[in-house]
Amino acid sequence: MRIYIIKRLAWFPIVLMGVVTIVFFLTHLVPGSAIRILLGPHATEAMLQHATKEYGLDKPLVYQYGIYLWKVLHGDLGRSIITGRTVIADLAIYLPATIELVITSLIIITVVGITLGVVAAVYKNGMLDFLARGVAVGGVSMPQFWLGLMVVLLFFYWLGILPAGGKIDPNIGAPHHITGLYTLDSLLTGNWAAFKSTLLHLILPAITLSLTNLSTTTRMTRSSMLRTLREDYITMARAYGFGGFRVNFIYALKNALIPVASVLGLTTGYLFGGAFLIETVFDWPGIGLYATRSILNVDYAPVVGVALLTSFIYVAINIVTDIIYPLIDPRIKY
C-alpha cells in the first residue's frame, strides 16, 4: 500500500513538469506569441528590450524554455500590468474565493447528482428516469455564462430575492481574515451578518456552476447503479424479503458509489474550468475573474499563471482521489 502511494506521489512532479512544458509550448505557438503574452500589444521599445534580456527572447527556444522553467520553479510567474503586483501575490489573494465556490459546487453536485443518478436507475425508462437525465443533459448543454446571466435576470432583476454579484454586501464587509473563505471565516468569528450575506451571494454562482456540471456524476451513478442492481447479491437481498428502499438505497448504493468517487476528481477539473466564466458573470473575486479581466486588458501573464495554478490543483486532486480509492473498496488490496 505504501509503495502505491509513493508511486502516485512520484508521478506528481513529472506531470507538473509536463504541464509547464505544454503551457510554454502554447505560449510560443507563433512568432510573436511570447511577446504578446508577456507584454501585450502596447509594448514600448524599452519594455521590449527589457523583456528580451530578461526572458532571452533573442536566444534559441530551448534556452528560453530553460529560463522559463527556472522562473516557474522559483515562483516567478511574472507581473500583472493591471494590478501591478506579482502574479504569485495576486493568485494568493484571489484563490480562496475560487476554492470556496468550487467546494460549494462540489457538495451540491455530489448530493444532487448522485440522487438524480439513483432515481434514474431505480425508475429506469420511466418518467423519473427521463426527467433526471433530461435535467442532467440540459444542464451541461447550457453555456455557463448565459445561464449565469439568465439566473441573475430572474432572481435579481425580476424577483429581487438574490444579489447580482460580488461576494458579500459591501456594507457588511469581509469577516476577519483567517482562511480567506468568507463562509468559514465568518463562522469562526461568529460574524452572522457576514455569514448570511456570503451565503446569499454564493447561492446563484454555486447553483449555476453545479447545474452545468451535473451530467458526468449523474450518468456515472446511473450506470453504476444499473450494473449493481443486476448483481446476484441484490437478487439475494430481495429473496430475503427486503423491500425496495432498503435494497436500492442501502445495499446497492454503497457498491454503486465506488466508481463514482473516481469521477469526482474529473468533475473538480471541470469546475475549475467553469469557474472562469461564472466568476466573470457574477463578479466573484476569484482567480477566474482575475484571469478574464486580465485578458480583456491584454495582460496575459496572469492568464498563464492561473493556468499553471489550476493545473497543479487538478493534478493534485486526481492523485489524492487515486490514493483514497482503494480505501473505500474493501476488496482492493495493494
Added chain:
Amino acid sequence: MKKVKERLRYVGYVIKRSPLSIIGVFLIILIICIAIFAPLIAPYSPYKIDMSNTLRPPSAKHWLGTDSLGRDVFSRVVYGSRISLKIAFVVVSIAATSGTLLGVISGYYGGMIDMIIMRIVDVFLAIPTFILAMVAAASLGPSITNVMLALSIIWWTWYARIVRGEVLKLKSMYFILAQKSLGAKSFRIILHHLIPNCMGPIIVQTTLQLGFAILTSAGLSFLGLGAQPPAPSWGLMVSDGRQYLPGYWWMATFPGTAIFLLVMGFLLLGDTIRDVLEREVT
C-alpha cells in the same frame, strides 16, 4: 452487410424507445437546415446597421428584437449557426482524424511510442480544457480561425486516449492474432480491422465533442478571444448583450438559447448512441 443492417435495425429500435434521442436528432437537423438555408430564412442581413431602430423589443417586424446598432437579432442568430457549426465540425474533424491515428499507433505498437504519446496526452488532459483553450487563443490572437486552431491542438487528446483503450482491448482478441499469424501486414490490420471496430466509441465521442466544442468556442467568444465584431457569433452576442440587461434582455437571451438547443441536440444524440453501444457490450 447483413451485420450492418442488423445493427441499424437495433439502433432504430433503441432510438424509438428513447424519446430523448428523437428530440436530439430533431434539434440537430433543424439547426443544420437553418444554417444551410440561412439566406432564405433570415429576413435581414446580419450586418445591416440601422441606427434609427436600435434596442427594439421583439415585434412582428423583428421577431427577436434589435440590438444596440439596430441589427435584427433573429437574422444574426440564424447566421450565427453557421459559425458555430463550422467551428464544431472543423475542430472535431481534425481532432478525430489526428487523435484516432495517434491512438491507434500508440495502442498497436506499444512500447516507447505508446509511452511518449500517452504521457503527452495525460499532461494535456491534466489542464482543464477551457483554460487550455484560453491560453492557446490568447497566444494566437483573437479570431475565429485561431479559435479553431487552438481547439484542434487540444482536442485530439480525447480521441487518442479512447481509441488507444479500444485498440488495447482489441489487440488481445483472437481475430487479430489470427490475422497476424496469417501474415497480414500491420498496415492492413490497422486499416481493415482495428479502426472499423473502434468506430462505436469514436462516433459517440464525436457527437459529444461537437457539442462541447460549441460550448468552448462560445465561451471563448464571450471573453473576446474568438470571433470579433461584427461577426454574428452567438457567444459574442451574449457578451454584447450583457451590458443591456435587464431592460433590453433579448440580445443576451436568444443567442444563448440557440447555443443551448444546438448543444443539447448533440449531447442527447451522443448519449443515446452510447447507451446502445454499452448494451451491446454487456
Added chain:
Amino acid sequence: MSCLDSGSKTEKLLEVRDLSTYFFTFQGVVKALEGVDLGIDRNEVVGLIGETGCGKSVTGLSIMGLIQPPGRIIGGKVIFKEQNLLDLKEKELQRIRGKGISMIFQKPMSSLNPVFTIGKQFLDVIRLHRKVKVNEARKIAVTSLRKVVLPDPEETLDRYPHELSGGMQQRVMIAMALACGSDLLIADEPTTALDVSVQLQVLKLLRRVMKDAGMSILLISHDMGVIGSSCERVNVMYAGSVVESGSVRAIIDRPLHPYSKGLMEVIPSFSESTKRLQPLKGEVPNLLHPPQGCRFHPRCPFAMSVCKEKVPPRVEIEDRHYVSCFIFHENQYRS
C-alpha cells in the same frame, strides 16, 4: 380456495400448477417456462434436474416472484400453504420471502454483498423477520453458524465475504436460510461452484441441517449424482416443462419419459445396460422458437405424429410417479 387434485391438503407445502414465464426481449419472446407442474410436501427433499438452460433457475425465481423485466410470469398457480403467491402484491410477497420460502444460489461469493460484513448482512436478515434486538440477533446468528459447522462463528461475523472460502461462504448462506426459519428452501445449484472435495460435505450438511429444522428443500441441479444422493423425489425438466416426476428410486430404475431414459443412460453408474453409452441425439431447443407440441419430439426416438401437434398432458402411472408423454395414452394414440 385452491383446487388440489391429489394428496391431502395438510401435507402439501408447495404446489406449482401450469406455471409459465416468458421473457420479452428485442429478438423475440423467450418462452422459458411452459406449464411447469411440481409439488413439495413438508419435510421432504425434492430435486429438479435438467440440462443448463432448461429453465430450472427460472422456476426457482418464479416461485419466489423474483422475475425482473423483461421477464414476466404469464400464467399458472404457485400455491404455498394454501395461498396463491401469484395473486399477492409485492409487499405481501416480501413477507413470505425469507420467512416462508428462502433461497440460496449457485455462486455464494456473488450472493453476499461485498462491501458489508457478514455480520451486518446476517443481522439485517434476522431482524427483518424477527423483532429482536441486536445482541439477541447476534446470538441467533452465532448459533446458526455453529449448526453449519463453521469455525469461529463470532469472528466470521466481523469478516468481509471475500475473506472466506467458497465452501465457508455457502455454509454462511445455509446458516442464514436456517436462521430465517422458513418452511421451504430453494437451493439453486448450491454446490456447482464449489471444489469437488467440498461439494459432498456441503450437500450432506444441507440435508442434515434442514431435516433437523423440519424444512423442505427444492434442490435444483444438472448433476444426477447430487440429486441421487440427497433427494427423496425428483422432477425431470426439459426445455421449460417438467416431463416426469417421481421418487428418485423409480426414476433411476424405471425412467418412463424418453428424455429421462436418455439421461439415465448417459450416467454410467445408473445405466443398467451393458451397451455402450448412448448420448442423446440432437440439441437443446432454442426457446425463442420452441418446437410445436411436445418440445422433446425432434430428439425423441419414439415420436409419433400427435407429438408434433399437441403438448402431452400429465398422467399418473404408478403411485405419485407422473409423466407427460403420449406413449402412455395407449388407447388413444398408439399408432
